[in-house]
Amino acid sequence: MTSPRLKVACTLGNIAGWLSRGLNRGRGETLTGRVILAICPNAIHDLAQNRDVVLISGTNGKTTSTSNLVAILSHFAGEGVTTSSSGANMPAGIAAALAQKPRHRLAVIECDEMYLPEMYRKVSPRVIVLLNLSRDQLHRTGEVRKVAQSWHDTFTKADVTLVVDRDDPFLEYAVAQAGHVIRISFGGRRHPDAATCPKCSQILNWTTGNYSCNCGLGSKLPDVRAGKNLRGPQRNTVLITEAARLMGAEILAADAQALLDNSPDRVSQFDINGRMVSAHLAKNPESWREALAQLNSPQVILAVNARGIDGKDTSWLWDIDFAMLQGRRVVCTGERRLDVAYRIQVQGIDVTIARDIAVAVSKFPTGIIQVIASYTAFQDLAVRELGITRVQGELK
């Protein structure tokens, strides 16, 4: 039932969002959601009533996985799907997503890790996909084990099906008390941030494919076994394919394979003064490693900022091995170009610095250029492409 108050909230919220877009102040969802929640604080709960919601959370791949799941469900389940727009994964963005019309029965919602407990309680989802947990923006979320702990304290019932990467000890701890879990194993690779147990902090014993701790936490038998050498984005596709099956999409193995082949990382093409560059968004050490592993051009630009969402502390650059840049031409740009350039130089790699992306591109007269950019550096590229002035705080 939609209460009169909720109706008014949604109408005013949509007007505010529409005005915001009209004034070119960004995409407006955050404003829409804020207005809705200000007028009707229970809006997220109310709007999710009698709908089948999937929440997607984790450190890396939320946005891509959300849009992939929407694509699968709308194709294979044969009905419309409500979803959040790219990256708006906090309460205001989620409220705006759920308020959209038509109000489809199915909704796939991306959710920030910190807000997942609250959204789980408000939305009562059918399925939650927990993609992965690794170090991210330490100054904001604190430690990865704190996120795992808050999830552990949250998921204590059997009222939702959790789909998780079984090889991730943080996720295993997160779902250790949950009633209904589907664990998917990718061959049991060692987690780079889990030297110690997420539960008790003793040293974890890692053996091929498994881990265990004296406190009792350990890898469980998987419900599903998937390929061993999948990269992060492919693992995420396997997880959301399972979620699609749970939501009733009759997806065949062959179709899943096709999806796997087509699951792109966040790569976009940008025109910089007439040169096309492909830019890969990398937000934290794990996604930098993924992006570096996929480089195939000998000409590389690294763009690093340290504004709020990038992580204000750049020391994570030293957690990444840049050895694969050896022998390539590397130009560093962005507000923290010196931090990244020095890190790479210490690894024995020749590097040049450039004050902005246009200068960086001009260092390569011909040939393909690949860019890896931190969050706001990537945003700056996108904004530059559109020729509009960046508005603080509109994304996420």
Add this chain to the structure above:
Amino acid sequence: MTLTIVRLYHDLLGTYGDQGNAEILQYRAIARGIEVELIEVNPGDSTPRSADIYLLGGGEDGPQLAALEMLRNDGGLNFAAAGGAVVFAVCAGFQIIGESLPAANDEQVSGLGLVDAHTVYPIAPRSVGEVQIAPARGELPILTGFENHQGFTQLGPEMPALGRVLSGVGNGYDQAEGVWHGNVIGTYMHGPALARNPELADAVLQCAIGPMARFDDELAILLAQERRQALKRK
């Protein structure tokens, strides 16, 4: 000569890029024609007793206590420090080398006691952000880093700080930041500290091997200057 640098428990104490400090020391020593052996000590390994420089980094609370227990049981770091080896410890590592620090359940646990310093968790928000300090030793320029810690660390009366806080929180007492006692240096500065402060990196090396040739590391100097300028603007 060969300079031996020991990186202790990188898996447990490497949360904030502090492993970079080892790479920077190695890089700057090699630039002077000094041979370097970098030794990784992992949980379960014993700590060499006769190395030149020992590095401890930042870490989360649980791994910090696990590392402390192993270092205490092993005894190698205390043995080496008593013999004059250089210790450079950041954040959780800084807390570990003190006399006491917080354990689970609001209790205090004894540290390794390399310096007279006591860490407590104050009722205050976590200290997160850029920090800059005026070093106690006049030969160093202003130092900068990024701090991210819950603990406040009080130095004993005989303990010289690494520097005086110009902006940021530091140790949380008396405007002090870090400690520099004999050949033992502790600090809350990540960045990593030695990337953003090449003069401090050289000071650490000099503690181990004495005077060195000049090394004009243009990019490191630019980075240090840029960080100091950025903080001045604030």
